[in-house]
Amino acid sequence: MRGVRRVLHESAYALTSFLISLAAFVVVVSVLVAGAGLSVLGIGLALMALAVLMSRGFAVAERVRLRGMLGKDAPGPRYLRAREDDGVVRRVLTPLRDPQSWLDVVWSVVGLFTGTVAATLVVAWWAAVGGGLTYWYWERFLPMNEGDDTLASLIGLGEGREPEIMLNTGFGIFALVTLPWVIRAAALTHAGPARALLCGRAELQGRVDRAEGSRDAARVAESASLRRLERDIHDGPQQRLVRLAMDLGRARRQVHRDPERAGQLIEDARRQATETVAELRSLSRGIAPPLLVDRGLVAAVEEMAQGCPVPATVRADVPGELPPHVETAAYFVVAEALTNVAKHSGAGQAEVHVSMSGMGLVVEVSDDGVGGAHEGKGLGLAGLARRIEAVEGELTVSSPIGGPTLVRACVPVDRR
Structure with a gap:
């Protein structure tokens, strides 16, 4: 059932591609050509900007069709927007400065060709399925005289209605078996260029955004790691080293007056040094663990x-x-x-x-x-x-x- 639903969705997508692409071509190209012809006047550039905006609308509709009818990922790009301090003329002409808008215009032209091919394939294959599998019924209404050449007779299958029925039924079965692949090819004929022209820039923008997000995350993580390391060193090894220095100072003063006390202080200092080394080794694992390296x-x-x-x-x-x-x-x-x-x-x-x-x-x-x-x-x-x-x-x-x-x-x- 899922396969049947997919074939129906792809057939509908390919069939409607021709109608939508034809409308996009007629509207966008006619307004764009009119604007180019009147470009010496101010209204010409405004018409060209209008054509670009209309192509943008058809591009948005195509992305919706890609997601809804084919289930494909079709991200929308960020279009160039006018700044708040831009004047009226610059605001009107902003669409003409946007690269993605011109890709939308190119799609309005390319889409007519791919939509025509896709719709033709779908109509032809569905007609072959329907006509071939039902030929046994409606062939009786076709006039046929004895001695008339038929496709079955020309290829040596015999004369009469029965060989012709068998041949056309075979065509219908072949078309039915290959229908899913042909319909998929027809849909991709239109969807492939659509994704390349209408979503390629959006995917690039997404990769740039992810790279910037990764860079920002790396900065935040590195900053947090450094702050935590600094805090841990201050609270742990630094305090131990201060105490170690104090113990060694007291031991130096006691070494002649009270050797036993000095020996105890030196032993405490040795223990502090051992614990400090262990703690520093533990902290170093947060930077580059030696065993990992x-x-x-x-x-x-x-x-x-x-x-x-x-x-x-x-x-x-x-x-x-x-x-x-x-x-x-x-x-x-x-x-x-x-x-x-x-x-x-x-x-x-x-x-x-x-x-x-x-x-x-x-x-x-x-x-x-x-x-x-x-x-x-x-x-x-x-x-x-x-x-x-x-x-x-x-x-x-x-x-x-x-x-x-x-x-x-x-x-x-x-x-x-």
Whole structure:
């Protein structure tokens, strides 16, 4: 049933393409030519701007048809708009300065050709199906005299009505079997150039917007990471180093007067130095984990899972070499997710799954905890979402109350 519905939608799209394209061609081209002929006068440029605006209206209608009748993604571009301080003349002529508007005009011409081809194919094939499969009924109304040549007799199938019925029925069956492919080809004959001319610029604008969004997200994530690192260093290692310096100063003063006391102070200083080194090593994992750099993503994730207070299993099936930014993003997804599991989930076990798919590198961290996690609940997942957005990836969190929780990130991988 779905296939029948699709064939009907594509047939309707192809048939109406000719009528709409004919109207667009007549209206847009006639007004544009009239405006070009009167361009020496002020009204000529205004008519040309009107023609461009009308072509824009037909382009909008075509994008709606692509989405509604064919189910295709047909984004609309951002058209050039007049600024608030522009004068009347500049406002009127703004459509003439917009590249996409001229692509709409080109479509008004090209669409007539593609619409004609598409509609002709659809009409011809549906006629072949209907005429061939019903020929057995209506052939009796056709005059036929003995000795008349028919297509069946010319190709050696025999003379008379029966061979002709068999031949035309065969044509009808062939047309019915090939109908879905021919109708699809007819629809794409019109839809392909339509998407290229009417949506190509919009897709480019979308990619630019995503790139700018990724850049902004990277700046925000980097700024937040630096602020957090600065705060952590100030609250942890810096305070320990200050105390270490004070202990060593007191030990130096006590070394001759009270060697035992000095030895105790030196031992305290040694312990402070050891703890400071450990804390600095922990903070360095937020910048560039050494194990990730030296041995790759799988080894770093397995070590992280082993150190998680909640038992965590790792399933990883990834290539040996991935771009550094992809590995780093995946590492931080696992790190933040396991941190949340240990602190907030109340889970008994967790699972980390890292794999490749057609979309890129997929990282999934699940647990059987109490649920209730979401990006807006704290800075951890929100910052992680910005970090993933910075590499043009996508982060989703599924965590209903009562659990389970699934954190999933998909990071595109460009192997060029």
